[in-house]
Amino acid sequence: xxxxxxxxxxxxxxxxxxxxxxxxxxxxxxxxxxxxxxxxxxxxxxxxxxxxxxxxxxxxxxxxxxxxxxxxxxxxxxxxxxxxxxxxxxxxxxxxxxxxxxxxxxxxxxxxxxxxxxxxxxxxxxxxxxxxxxxxxxxxxxxxxxxxxxxxxxxxxxxxxxxxxxxxxxxxxxxxxxxxxxxxxxxxxxxxxxxxxxxxxxxxxxxxxxxxxxxxxxxxxxxxxxxxxxxxxxxxxxxxxxxxxxxxxxxxxxxxxxxxxxxxxxxxxxxxxxxxxxxxxxxxxxxxxxxxxxxxxxxxxxxxxxxxxxxxxxxxxxxxxxxxxxxxxxxxxxxxxxxxxxxxxxxxxxxxxxxxxxxxxxxxxxxxxxxxxxxxx
Numbered sequence: 001x002x003x004x005x006x007x008x009x010x011x012x013x014x015x016x017x018x019x020x021x022x023x024x025x026x027x028x029x030x031x032x033x034x035x036x037x038x039x040x041x042x043x044x045x046x047x048x049x050x051x052x053x054x055x056x057x058x059x060x061x062x063x064x065x066x067x068x069x070x071x072x073x074x075x076x077x078x079x080x081x082x083x084x085x086x087x088x089x090x091x092x093x094x095x096x097x098x099x100x101x102x103x104x105x106x107x108x109x110x111x112x113x114x115x116x117x118x119x120x121x122x123x124x125x126x127x128x129x130x131x132x133x134x135x136x137x138x139x140x141x142x143x144x145x146x147x148x149x150x151x152x153x154x155x156x157x158x159x160x161x162x163x164x165x166x167x168x169x170x171x172x173x174x175x176x177x178x179x180x181x182x183x184x185x186x187x188x189x190x191x192x193x194x195x196x197x198x199x200x201x202x203x204x205x206x207x208x209x210x211x212x213x214x215x216x217x218x219x220x221x222x223x224x225x226x227x228x229x230x231x232x233x234x235x236x237x238x239x240x241x242x243x244x245x246x247x248x249x250x251x252x253x254x255x256x257x258x259x260x261x262x263x264x265x266x267x268x269x270x271x272x273x274x275x276x277x278x279x280x281x282x283x284x285x286x287x288x289x290x291x292x293x294x295x296x297x298x299x300x301x302x303x304x305x306x307x308x309x310x311x312x313x314x315x316x317x318x319x320x321x322x323x324x325x326x327x328x329x330x331x332x333x334x335x336x337x338x339x340x341x342x343x344x345x346x347x348x349x350x351x352x353x354x355x356x357x358x359x360x361x362x363x364x365x366x367x368x369x370x371x372x373x374x375x376x377x
Contacts, residue, residue: 067274091204097233164319216269
């Protein structure tokens with residue numbers, strides 16, 4: 001099942017007024033400038049802890065509950081299946097350690113972003129499942145030959161941070177079956193595109209990119225259906241029952257995703273995350289994705305029209321990459337920056353990642369820069 005929201009009640013122009021990033025900002029895969037609503041929540045949280053004591057703490061705790069409810073709706077999950085940690089990496093390390101009591105193998109894409117590589121390598125070093133690499137694109141065809149009786153988990157990104165290709169999570173989950181755990185890094189998808197969230201057994205996603213919630217909090221989803229396969233590997237005092245009741249420790253773990261939390265998360269960051277999730281719920285992810293997809297397609301078509309090699313013309317996610325044959329990638333990146341276009345350069349490729357708030361007319365700026373690149377010196 002895809003992440004989707006029915007009956008959005010925000011008009012697009014109202015939604016767009018939430019944002020104030022520079023016109024040429026095309027780097028949401030690195031960081032998403034926050035909305036006015038998130039900025040306001042951050043400021044209010046700061047005032048709360050500045051001027052109030054116990055009452056302020058209670059307010060923030062109430063906002064934690066609201067945030068968890070919003071994220072649960074966004075992920076089509078029960079609230080008990082959602083917890084908050086500090087970052088995507090934190091959540092993935094929790095997942096790796098939750099599986100480290102089981103011998104076997106975890107399949108990991110060799111070319112994935114490092115946040116989905118090092119948790120599994122570190123767990124393997126400490127006796128957890130050994131890493132078996134997935135080479136090439138993440139598809140059923142690349143995974144199927146690697147499956148055997150040793151494989152206990154598959155860990156992938158919902159959207160590839162370099163190519164923008166959307167992973168076929170539902171197909172992968174069907175292939176690996178209910179006896180194996182599908183772990184998903186969703187930071188390049190959540191808030192930007194529909195994806196097969198129901199297929200994810202465990203999911204981690206920070207809010208600093210497409211969700212536009214800032215740093216400091218990440219959602220950790222742990223489905224009840226895999227709870228019996230996991231141990232609370234990073235579960236700290238916040239993940240156990242009645243930790244301060246005066247009884248000797250250890251205490252039993254909490255039910256649900258909370259069992260995998262190390263300590264209480266930053267309440268202000270969680271509150272901001274909840275506001276960002278609620279804004280996506282109100283707007284509707286399909287409407288957000290439609291604008292992202294249209295703008296990205298126009299940018300990539302413009303690049304192709306100026307002799308660029310486009311990595312994946314229709315990647316599925318909000319990320320696209322191109323290069324100009326014979327051009328100096330660093331020089332091209334600098335030219336784009338001088339023209340007011342904020343992009344990322346990765347391994348000689350220019351990565352573009354617009355959002356719904358990106359002005360579609362920015363394609364004309366890109367065209368001018370690329371036209372100058374084509375002129376003889």
